[in-house]
Amino acid sequence: MFSFRLTSSPAGPLAPRTGVITTARGEIQTPAFMPVGTLATVKALMPDEVATAGAEILLVNAYHLFLRPGHQLIERMGGVHRFMGWEGPILSDSGGFQVFSLSRIRKVEEAGVTFRSHIDGSEHSYSPEVAMEVQRALGVDIAMPLDHVVPGDAPLEATRDAAERTLRWYERSRRAAGDLATFAIVQGSTHPELRRWHARELAAMDAPGYSIGGLSVGESKEAMLAMLEIVNTELPVARPRYLMGVGSPEDLVSGIARGVDMFDCVLPTRLGRNGSLFTDAGRANIKNSRYREDPSPIDAACDCLACTRFGMAYMHHLFRNDELLGYRLASIHNIRYLVRLTERCGDAIAAGTFDAFANGFLAGYQPVDEAVRSEQKGKWLKQSGYEDESSETAVST
Amino acid sequence: MFSFRLTSSPAGPLAPRTGVITTARGEIQTPAFMPVGTLATVKALMPDEVATAGAEILLVNAYHLFLRPGHQLIERMGGVHRFMGWEGPILSDSGGFQVFSLSRIRKVEEAGVTFRSHIDGSEHSYSPEVAMEVQRALGVDIAMPLDHVVPGDAPLEATRDAAERTLRWYERSRRAAGDLATFAIVQGSTHPELRRWHARELAAMDAPGYSIGGLSVGESKEAMLAMLEIVNTELPVARPRYLMGVGSPEDLVSGIARGVDMFDCVLPTRLGRNGSLFTDAGRANIKNSRYREDPSPIDAACDCLACTRFGMAYMHHLFRNDELLGYRLASIHNIRYLVRLTERCGDAIAAGTFDAFANGFLAGYQPVDEAVRSEQKGKWLKQSGYEDESSETAVST
Numbered sequence: 001m002f003s004f005r006l007t008s009s010p011a012g013p014l015a016p017r018t019g020v021i022t023t024a025r026g027e028i029q030t031p032a033f034m035p036v037g038t039l040a041t042v043k044a045l046m047p048d049e050v051a052t053a054g055a056e057i058l059l060v061n062a063y064h065l066f067l068r069p070g071h072q073l074i075e076r077m078g079g080v081h082r083f084m085g086w087e088g089p090i091l092s093d094s095g096g097f098q099v100f101s102l103s104r105i106r107k108v109e110e111a112g113v114t115f116r117s118h119i120d121g122s123e124h125s126y127s128p129e130v131a132m133e134v135q136r137a138l139g140v141d142i143a144m145p146l147d148h149v150v151p152g153d154a155p156l157e158a159t160r161d162a163a164e165r166t167l168r169w170y171e172r173s174r175r176a177a178g179d180l181a182t183f184a185i186v187q188g189s190t191h192p193e194l195r196r197w198h199a200r201e202l203a204a205m206d207a208p209g210y211s212i213g214g215l216s217v218g219e220s221k222e223a224m225l226a227m228l229e230i231v232n233t234e235l236p237v238a239r240p241r242y243l244m245g246v247g248s249p250e251d252l253v254s255g256i257a258r259g260v261d262m263f264d265c266v267l268p269t270r271l272g273r274n275g276s277l278f279t280d281a282g283r284a285n286i287k288n289s290r291y292r293e294d295p296s297p298i299d300a301a302c303d304c305l306a307c308t309r310f311g312m313a314y315m316h317h318l319f320r321n322d323e324l325l326g327y328r329l330a331s332i333h334n335i336r337y338l339v340r341l342t343e344r345c346g347d348a349i350a351a352g353t354f355d356a357f358a359n360g361f362l363a364g365y366q367p368v369d370e371a372v373r374s375e376q377k378g379k380w381l382k383q384s385g386y387e388d389e390s391s392e393t394a395v396s397t
Numbered sequence: 398m399f400s401f402r403l404t405s406s407p408a409g410p411l412a413p414r415t416g417v418i419t420t421a422r423g424e425i426q427t428p429a430f431m432p433v434g435t436l437a438t439v440k441a442l443m444p445d446e447v448a449t450a451g452a453e454i455l456l457v458n459a460y461h462l463f464l465r466p467g468h469q470l471i472e473r474m475g476g477v478h479r480f481m482g483w484e485g486p487i488l489s490d491s492g493g494f495q496v497f498s499l500s501r502i503r504k505v506e507e508a509g510v511t512f513r514s515h516i517d518g519s520e521h522s523y524s525p526e527v528a529m530e531v532q533r534a535l536g537v538d539i540a541m542p543l544d545h546v547v548p549g550d551a552p553l554e555a556t557r558d559a560a561e562r563t564l565r566w567y568e569r570s571r572r573a574a575g576d577l578a579t580f581a582i583v584q585g586s587t588h589p590e591l592r593r594w595h596a597r598e599l600a601a602m603d604a605p606g607y608s609i610g611g612l613s614v615g616e617s618k619e620a621m622l623a624m625l626e627i628v629n630t631e632l633p634v635a636r637p638r639y640l641m642g643v644g645s646p647e648d649l650v651s652g653i654a655r656g657v658d659m660f661d662c663v664l665p666t667r668l669g670r671n672g673s674l675f676t677d678a679g680r681a682n683i684k685n686s687r688y689r690e691d692p693s694p695i696d697a698a699c700d701c702l703a704c705t706r707f708g709m710a711y712m713h714h715l716f717r718n719d720e721l722l723g724y725r726l727a728s729i730h731n732i733r734y735l736v737r738l739t740e741r742c743g744d745a746i747a748a749g750t751f752d753a754f755a756n757g758f759l760a761g762y763q764p765v766d767e768a769v770r771s772e773q774k775g776k777w778l779k780q781s782g783y784e785d786e787s788s789e790t791a792v793s794t
Contacts, residue, residue, distance in 0.1 A: 040714070044721035047700075069689065069714045077710050085706045292466070295474050305443075305555070309482045313474050314448050317466045324441035324721060 001141065002181030002208050004030075004240045004261075009351055013233050016256050016288070016354045018346045021240060023141040023181075024080070028056040030240060030261040031345055033338040034091060037267065038064050040074070040084040042335075043269045044328045047086040051265075053304060053332055054339035056088060057141075059264045063095020063102075067117050067124070079139030085252060091142040093133040094173075096185070097213070100149040108148065110165070128169040130277045132176035140180070144211060145173030147185045152217045156191055161200045163187045168237040168373075170205065183242060186231050190223045199234035201240040204393040209240040212260075216246045225254055232259045249278055249341055250365050253358050256345045263342075268334030273327045275319045280336040282366030286330065291316040304336035305329065399578030399605050401427075401637045401658075410630050413653050413751045415743045418454075418637060420538040420578075422478070425453040427637060427658040428733040428742055430644060431488060432665065435461050437471070437481040438668045439732075443724045450729055451700060451736035453485060454538075456661045459493020459531045460499075464514050468534040478538030483670060488539040488661075491528040494583070494610070494642070497546040505545065507562070522791065525566040529573035537577070542570030542751040543610060544582045549614045553588055559591045560584045560595045567602065580606040583628050586717060587620045596631035606637040609657075609735055613643045622651055629656045644674055647762050650755050653742045660739075665693070667732030669747040672716045675734040679763045679771055683727065688713040701733035702726065 002025040009016035021028040034052055039131050041365070042050050050058060060080060065071055065352030077083045080090060099105070103115040112127025128183045131146040146169055148162040170184050172369045184207035187197035202210065212231055215224045228243070233239055240261040247265020255263060268278070275286040284291075286298075293312035302308075306315065306329035348357035398421040398577070408588035418425040432447055433441045439447050443476065446540055447455060457477060462468055474480045477487060477569065496502070500512035509524025509573075522681035528543040547561040567581050579603035585591035599607065612621045617661045630637055637658040643649070644662020652660060672683040676696050681688075699705075703726035715723030723750055743752035 039718050039720060040711075041720050041722045046722065046725070058761075066716065069710070073690060076690065078706065082712075083708075083711050085711075109459070153696070202586070293470060293473065311474065311480075313466070314480050314482075315472070317480075321436050321465065323436060323438050324724060325438045325443065327721060328441070328725075 001180075004209065004238070008078075008236065010259060013235065013237050014229055014259050015022060015049070015263070016349050016358075017237075018347070018349050019240065019261060021089075021261075024087045024088065026056065026139055026320075028089060029346065029389065030260050030342075031252075031256045031342045032056060033057045033252065033335075033342045034066065034127050034262060034264040035335050036061075036253055036264055036266045037084065037086075038266070039068070040065060040080055042331075043273070044324070045204075045269075045332050045335075047084065049305070049332055050086070050335065051088065051342055052060050053336040054059070054343065055335065057091055058086060058088070060084075060090055060138065060140065061095055061098060061142075062092045062138065063098040063126070065092075065138060066126070066130075066134045067119060071134040075137040075139070080210075081139060089141040092135045092138055092140040092144065093148045093244070093264075094144040096131075096144070096147040096149050099126055099146075101170055102148055110168070111196075117388065128172040129176045132173055132182070136180055136376075143177060143180050143182045145182055145185060146339060147187060147213060149187070149342060150189070151213065152189050154189065156194070159187075159189045159191060160194055163194055169361045170202065170207075174205075174207075174280070183207055183211045185211040185213045185244070186235075187195070187214045187215050188227070189218050190227055190242070192226070192230055192321045195227050195230045195232060199231045203234050203236055205234075207239065209242060209262075210235050211242045212272050212356065213244045215243065216251065221251075221254075224251075225258065228255065228258050228260070241288065247338060249338065250362060252341055253339060253345065256342070256349075257354070257358050263338075265338075268338055269331045272330035272332075272334045275330060277315075277330055278332075278334050280361065280364055286315050286319050300335070302340070304333045306333040363369065398576075401606065401635070403635065407656065409633050409636060410632065411626055411656050413742070413746050413755075414634075414656060414658070415746050416637065416658060418486075418658075422484065422486045422538055423453065424744065425486060426740075428452060428649075428653045428739045429659050430649065430732075430739045431659060431661040433661055433663045434481065434731050435663070436465070437462060437477055437575065439728075440670070441728050442666075442732075445734065446702070446725075447483070448485065450733040451740065451777075452732065454488055455483060455485070455491060456488050457537065458495060459528060459535065459541075460490055460495040460523070461488045462489075463492065463523075463527075463531045463534060464516060468531040472534040472536070472653070475596075476664065478536060484537040487535075489532045489535055489537040489541065490641075490661075491532065491541040491543045492523070493528075493541070493544040493546050496523055496543075497664060507565070509543075511686065525569040526573045527572055529577070529579070530678075533575065533577055538625060539606070540574060540577050540579045542574075542579055542582060543568045544584060544610060544631065546584070546611065547586070549616055550584050551586065553591070556584075556586045556588060557591055560591055563721075564595070564598055567599065567604075571604075578605045580604055580608045582608040582610045582641075583632075584611045586611050587616050587624055589623070589627055592624050592627045593628055593737075595780070596628040600631050600633055603633075606659075607632050608639045608640060608641050612639045612640065613648065617646075621648075622655065622762065625652065625655050627656070642736060646735065646774075647759060648756050649735060649738055649751045650742065653739070653746075653750070654743045654755050660735075662735075665735050666728045669727035669729075669731045672727060673731075674712075674727055675731050677761055679760065683712050683723075684716050687758075692781070695730055696734070697776070699737070700731065703730040 008018040019030040062226040102118040106114040135143040147166040150162045184202040188198045242262035291312040298306035416427040417634040442533045485697040499515040503511040515528040531541040544563040585595045639659035688709040694704035
């Protein structure tokens with residue numbers, strides 16, 4: 001069971017919009033931010049806390065759960081919802097991105113991929129059919145097909161081949177999906193014509209929803225937004241659009257402004273564990289000594305658990321002493337901040353004041369330095385240097 | 398405001414008893430286990446979670462908070478309760494133990510101690526008066542005086558000198574305490590005559606409560622219990638007795654059996670972070686592969702957040718992947734286990750069945766008995782609709 005209904009009348013394919021996704025496990029108001037629970041846990045948080053932060057859906061990763069503890073084990077334990085104690089909708093990423101960035105690829109063929117695990121070097125085969133089998137075993141509510149992912153700076157020819165293969169793989173994925181709602185993933189890196197063609201081909205296949213992959217991986221903001229506009233011009237207005245792996249406050253607002261409905265990102269939890277806290281003025285580093293004696297909350301307008309109960313001075317104390325509670329509170333604040341930002345956008349859309357809201361927000365938000373952002377998000381370009389959230393065992397800056 | 402009232406009629410100074418401590422911030426039923434929040438945080442947990450685990454009082458450490466962030470900063474932030482978001486009673490340890498074990502001692506004189514911080518090597522003076530000033534600034538409900546702590550295997554002469562100084566320091570501490578309830582600390586290591594003499598001297602000073610220090614520091618269980626019996630024979634029956642730093646399940650029951658009212662220990666949180674979980678049959682190591690496919694809770698009789706919502710298989714998965722949520726759930730379970738154990742003891746005392754309860758408990762508590770757990774698991778599985786799959790699982794593990 002999956003449906004999407006617009007609750008506003010967008011002015012065109014590139015206009016901001018509100019909607020409702022309905023799944024068997026509940027509704028999701030869009031625009032929506034989806035916290036990431038790679039290994040069937042949103043790092044450091046209880047399901048309750050994620051729900052209290054306002055999230056209506058969360059994300060798990062099929063590649064990671066396929067490797068550990070194994071999708072069949074989770075199926076025997078009653079499915080991923082029961083396993084992790086989250087009763088609401090769950091979307092799973094197929095792990096295409098992870099297969100092609102984290103693992104050591106042995107062979108890519110039309111049939112599928114053979115790779116060595118990034119954990120123990122064991123060899124595995126992964127195909128569109130296996131990816132769907134994994135996601136069906138997990139019992140998720142929305143699935144992603146396996147896509148062929150190439151680095152953002154790959155030659156045009158290689159990018160085109162991968163996009164074509166992704167099309168063929170989507171057809172196989174849909175056949176293997178049964179009644180599991182499976183989005184199509186638009187690829188094409190930063191090549192305008194390729195993006196347009198890929199979006200158009202997938203649009204013709206009438207998927208229940210569309211994911212936009214291969215962005216926010218090191219390209220400039222301008223390039224990302226240009227691709228977004230090309231893709232959303234082609235995609236059907238009546239289907240949800242999900243911008244994968246994107247979740248900085250400014251990108252959320254810019255994406256919603258261009259008609260995106262769904263986002264996911266490890267940023268709020270990863271930054272949270274590093275003591276970096278979202279505010280409307282930009283990111284605050286809680287370890288900074290200016291917060292040592294500041295009893296005020298991170299953000300007086302925020303209704304999260306951290307802001308309503310603790311002052312900056314206490315958060316500073318926790319981070320200065322590597323106390324785990326600090327990671328929790330910062331993660332909760334950052335998730336709530338992003339979810340609330342989507343709520344604020346939705347309210348502004350409903351009120352017809354979105355442009356003013358977005359312009360005001362973007363003018364006030366001090367974006368992260370482009371170089372820093374590239375470094376953080378483009379690590380996958382260097383295969384060996386890439387660090388995925390789930391492979392972190394310690395908090396690193 | 399501090400008072401203690403027995404709610405049972407103990408058969409003598411060494412008999413188990415129940416009581417109620419009243420402070421300005423609430424009542425504490427005894428026997429009580431007090432979770433430790435050294436740096437004004439019970440590691441990994443929110444105050445709510447500690448309260449939900451049944452704890453009515455928690456402990457902070459004056460030495461640690463004196464060094465960071467500083468007691469005066471906490472006072473300016475509104476006191477330690479407000480700082481850390483815990484509204485119930487708080488007991489602070491003076492840090493005598495930490496000064497003499499963690500820091501680098503420079504000088505011990507009658508006036509006080511000069512030491513170098515274990516964190517940054519900075520030099521500090523600490524005295525009975527400073528320890529009280531720190532604890533008053535924190536705004537705690539029950540304070541400990543600075544005591545002169547020597548290693549458990551120190552020569553008799555040095556142990557006696559330290560005990561005598563601890564007596565003199567307690568007199569100074571009481572003068573500096575104002576209206577802050579300040580317990581006396583009985584020392585004397587494992588020297589029976591010294592323990593008896595020290596307890597008797599302090600008993601004559603009519604403290605609001607008595608702490609028993611210098612035990613559970615490496616001596617045998619027999620020696621610890623022998624000292625406990627000597628001390629409790631001397632202490633006034635109508636005052637609460639607090640066995641410092643003790644908190645294994647078997648020591649809790651053995652202590653309560655000898656008339657102890659209060660305990661504290663880092664064990665539940667420290668073991669929890671290592672994946673070691675208390676059960677009536679002993680400690681279970683969640684990382685053991687036998688739990689990989691076990692959907693049953695740690696302890697079907699436990700009402701903690703972890704046991705009511707998650708299975709061993711999920712906990713195992715979290716620990717195998719160093720997920721912070723695992724540390725939280727294990728800490729919550731272990732604290733709830735110890736608090737519930739004091740509640741079970743209290744109920745048995747009230748029902749006049751404590752001896753049977755204690756004997757039964759101590760006979761059953763041992764390094765994990767897998768047969769017992771298997772039986773519990775089988776029962777749980779049947780009730781929860783896992784029957785067929787899990788019996789396969791049981792066979793294969």
